Amino acid sequence: VVIDVLRASTTIAVAIANGARQVIPCESAEEAVTRSKAFERDDMLLAGERKMLPIPGFDLGNSPLEFTADVVGGKTVLLTTTNGTAALVAVQSAPLVYVGALVNFSAVLAHMREHAEGESDVAIVCAGRERQFSLEDAVCAGGFVRGLLRRNPRLAMNDAALATLHVQRRYRRDLPAMMADATHAAALTKAGFGDDVACCAALDTYPVVPILIDRQITRLHRGRPIPARRGSGRG
Ligand code: MLT
Secondary structure (H helix, E strand, O other), rough: EEEOOOHHHHHHHHHHHOOOEEEEEEOOOHHHHHOOOOOHHHHEEEEEEEEEEEEOOOOOOOOOHHOOEEEOOEEEEEOOOOOOHHHHHOOOOOEEEEEEOOOOOHHHHHHHHHHHHOOOOOOEOOOOOOOEOHHHHHHHHHHHHHHHHHOOOOOOOOOOHHHHHHHHHHHHHOHHHHHHHHHHHHHHHHHOHHHHHEEEEEOOOOOEEEEEEEEEEEOOOOOOOOOOOOOOOOO
């Protein structure tokens, strides 16, 4: 599960919940432009940020509030962000990758529990900010760890998972207070994106499970089989 609460994983959850056909995470603006050529202009949107601001010439920035149903419905979104899409690209070869945030927390946790009950290891990848620890990702990760432990108290976990659990305990009843302490939230607010911070702190407002397969993020529907990777033979 890849987490970038501020803002990429929230933006992806909102885009998928609002009917985007797929989101393609790209490592650079150049890659997004190159990949966009495979689509009709009306069928796709270029989106992303650098230093929190929209990329010149792109259709959208990285503000979840921009990704309304009117704007993204039926479209392919090519998204490039500083930390979030880089983390997604880094783990794309994992057997199964979900995109987690606070806005889709319970939906993703339900799927994680299914995997943790089997033989699978679960890795929670926090995108952080500029390769540094970030409070909001740790609190979200700690929520997932807590949710898994409640189901199976004997689950083995590493020290990083234990640390997120302690951080989450401090903030779990007051996510706005967590955002008030988070440096990325302060930077976004200063840059004029205070409404994004509030949107990203809202628990379970977009209950979708975005799943990354073959560099495409689509919506996983409960009860339907997980789509097979191309050439994997997995059902
Ligand atoms: C990122 O991926 O680096 C973030 O989503 C940055 C942001 O737009 O807040």
